[in-house]
Amino acid sequence: MTAAVPAALLLDGVLDAAQAADTVRSILAHQQPDGAIPWFHGGHLDPWDHTEAAMALDTAGEHAAAEAAYRWLADRQNPDGSWYAAYAYGQPGTADGTATDLARETNFCAYVAVGAWHHHLATGDDRFLERIWPTVSRALDHTVRLSLPGGAIAWRQDENGAAAEDALLTGSCSILHALRCGLAVADHLDRPQPDWELATGRLRHAIARHPERFLDKDRYSMDWYYPVLGTALRGDAATRRLDADWDRFVVPGLGVRCVSDRPWVTGGESAELALALWAAGQSDRAVEILRWIQHLRHHDGSYWTGYVYEDHAIWPEERTTWTAGALLLAVAALGGDHATVSVFGGEELPGGLAADDCC
Structure with a gap:
């Protein structure tokens, strides 16, 4: 690490200064010379988890x-604004950076907007934002082009470029977050994006009011908490959603199930739920979740993906960079880190067109 650990990354029972530094180093240790951050040594990279x-x-x-990670995205972007779903790093017989899954997932492609706005808020670097x-x-133009009737976004294009006819709730919530961050970037640079504003309003309306417009993935915990994490729901609506399925997904003392009918808790989903709980004003619950998942912590500061x-x-x-990353972001939000609070709190992000205007 190049500097002392910020106070926002210190949380009693979760990370002290030495532990936080180790966790940051565990991510840096996997970053490649070209800026890529794969899941782990010998694993692959996907653009969402990289961000x-x-x-x-x-x-x-x-x-x-x-x-450097954002430069990797800029350098690897396809001409249509997309990225492929997976790139190889450290895999025998395959050159680093080779695309190994030629499908293109829309939430993977859109998420660069969240990272770019977060980086700008963290650094104040206007030149970065221009670049x-x-x-x-x-990326967002590509994503919006795949809008479906009713406001949802097709979840992927296959390797031949054919778009899916269906949308995923988790992916669409992530895209909503990305569109709102993209509008913040556009506002800051004074580059109006009416198509994004329209798509944001329609998508937010679909998520909040029309669950039938998304594939049924109710067994997955991400579909439970992502409407909150992706900023679609706040206030009483967020509280009701999180309370409704708490007992179905949360395993006291261990964390959050990835899938409701499997005895498997995962660090990434647990940390993301903690971030959603913080956004819904339930910081005590968030801290409790983060303390529970310390059983997944490795002595080098990284985190195991899951536990049966x-x-x-x-x-x-496997110990994944994105599991460590999700935990650090949750701790940073609880610790008051300005960039993380602004991006995941959602109150400061543009909301797009109101549903009455666009739907």
Whole structure:
């Protein structure tokens, strides 16, 4: 690390200064010379988790490393504004950076806007925002082009470019967050984006009012908390949603199930739920979740992806940069980090057109 750990990353029972520094180093240790942040050594990179890890680095003051991650995205963007779903790093017989999954997932592509706005808020660097603007603009234009009737966004294009006819709730919530951050970037640079404003309003309306417009993935905890994490729901609506399925997904003392009918808790989902709880004004619950998942912490500061509690077994046997990244972002929000609070709190983000105007 290049500097002392910011106070926002210190949380009693979760991270002290030495532990926070180790966790940041565990992400930096996987970053490649070209700026890529794969899941782990010998794993792959996907653009969404790469961005989440970059945002976590910014919470720790590792701004140069985060900017290198955004340069990777700018350098690897396809002409249509997309990225592929997976890129190889450290895999025998495959050159680093080779695309290994040629599908293009819309939430993967849109998320650069969240990272770009977060980096700008963390650094105040207007020059960075000017440089990354073409990347953000192309990515969100690509995403909006895949809007479906009713406001949802097609969840992917296959390797031949054919768009899905369906939308995923979790992915669409992430896209809503990205569109709102993209509008913040556009406002700051004085580059109005009426198409994004329209798409934001329509998508937010679909998420809040029309669950039938999304594929049924109710067994997955992400579909439970992402309407809150993605800023679609706040206030009483957020509280009601989080309370409704708490007992179905939360395993006291261990964390959050990835899937409701499997005895498997995962660090990434647990940390993201903590971030959603913080956004809904439930900080005590958020801290409790983060304390529970310390059983997934490795001695080097990284975090295991998950734990099968009926078998008392770590599974899979991998420690992912995005799990560490999600935890750092949740701690940073609870600690009052300005960039993280602004981006995930949502109150300061443009809301797009109101539903009455666009739907």
